[in-house]
Amino acid sequence: MSASLELRDARLAFGGRTLWRDLDLDVQPGEFVAVLGPNGSGKTTLLKAVLGIQPLSGGSLRVLGRAPSRGDRRIGYIPQQRLLDASTPVRGADLVGFGVDGPRLGLPFRRRADRERVARLVAEVGAEGFADRPAWRLSGGEQQRLRVGQAIADHPALLLCDEPLISLDLANQAAVSGLIDRQRREHGSAVLFVTHDVNPVLEHVDRVVYLVDGRVRIGPPDEVLTSPVLSELYRTHIDVVRVHDRIVVVGAGHDPHEHAEEAS
Numbered sequence: 663m664s665a666s667l668e669l670r671d672a673r674l675a676f677g678g679r680t681l682w683r684d685l686d687l688d689v690q691p692g693e694f695v696a697v698l699g700p701n702g703s704g705k706t707t708l709l710k711a712v713l714g715i716q717p718l719s720g721g722s723l724r725v726l727g728r729a730p731s732r733g734d735r736r737i738g739y740i741p742q743q744r745l746l747d748a749s750t751p752v753r754g755a756d757l758v759g760f761g762v763d764g765p766r767l768g769l770p771f772r773r774r775a776d777r778e779r780v781a782r783l784v785a786e787v788g789a790e791g792f793a794d795r796p797a798w799r800l801s802g803g804e805q806q807r808l809r810v811g812q813a814i815a816d817h818p819a820l821l822l823c824d825e826p827l828i829s830l831d832l833a834n835q836a837a838v839s840g841l842i843d844r845q846r847r848e849h850g851s852a853v854l855f856v857t858h859d860v861n862p863v864l865e866h867v868d869r870v871v872y873l874v875d876g877r878v879r880i881g882p883p884d885e886v887l888t889s890p891v892l893s894e895l896y897r898t899h900i901d902v903v904r905v906h907d908r909i910v911v912v913g914a915g916h917d918p919h920e921h922a923e924e925a926s
């Protein structure tokens with residue numbers, strides 16, 4: 663079986679600033695990979711490279727066996743959360759509908775088969791109770807469930823998720839990450855999941871890609887999320903402790919990322 667994602671010696675730089683280099687990564691179908699790192703380390707830019715929006719500065723990237731290209735329907739994408747306002751006059755279910763027929767706003771005559779498919783997706787993400795309400799009135803967690811429905815509409819071979827749990831409470835974090843996990847288990851989608859906090863998805867994660875100041879470490883959480891590895895990555899002393907089933911990262915006078923908030 664060929665890899666869903668193949669990066670070889672990949673490098674991305676803007677001007678004189680290298681976000682990451684020496685990135686060698688194969689993601690297999692059905693694999694759940696978390697992308698971690700401090701603000702500005704290039705996590706979103708990695709997703710943009712996979713989406714064909716951002717060319718690499720060096721090395722190579724193959725996505726589902728081909729060069730990356732914009733608008734690849736084999737890829738599902740959950741962008742960083744943008745809460746809707748009243749100027750977006752759509753119902754919750756329409757958010758899912760965009761995944762079925764593309765964002766053709768103002769097209770009310772969706773085919774019956776498509777309407778049924780939207781209804782099935784709405785049920786799949788547990789959104790029946792609020793799918794008919796105006797999308798902008800929905801809570802962050804409700805909107806996020808519908809965005810997952812949109813991203814998995816075509817059961818994509820590759821699912822890219824950019825901080826999909828931001829601003830969700832613990833119950834909704836578990837619900838949304840569970841939906842994404844189910845997608846990869848039932849349909850073999852490879853998942854690239856950008857997050858500041860690995861804890862809400864720790865039970866699902868096969869490997870992490872950790873980016874800091876151009877340096878990269880890749881491996882299972884137990885191998886990468888350790889004091890020696892993170893201290894080397896951050897070039898300062900970092901303590902990593904396990905509290906029950908959570909990982910807490912504490913930097914010496916330095917807050918590498920929000921794992922530390924788990925301690926409070």
Ligand SMILES: Nc1ncnc2c1ncn2[C@@H]1O[C@H](COP(=O)(O)OP(=O)(O)OP(=O)(O)O)[C@@H](O)[C@H]1O
Pocket residue numbers: 676681699700701702703704705706707708
């Ligand atoms: N097209 C661009 N031109 C120049 N700089 C860019 C461009 N796109 C992104 N950057 C810069 O690259 C850096 C990495 O951005 P990116 O959004 O990938 O970070 P991130 O790791 O996702 O951060 P965060 O955790 O804050 O979301 C940032 O400093 C950003 O300003």
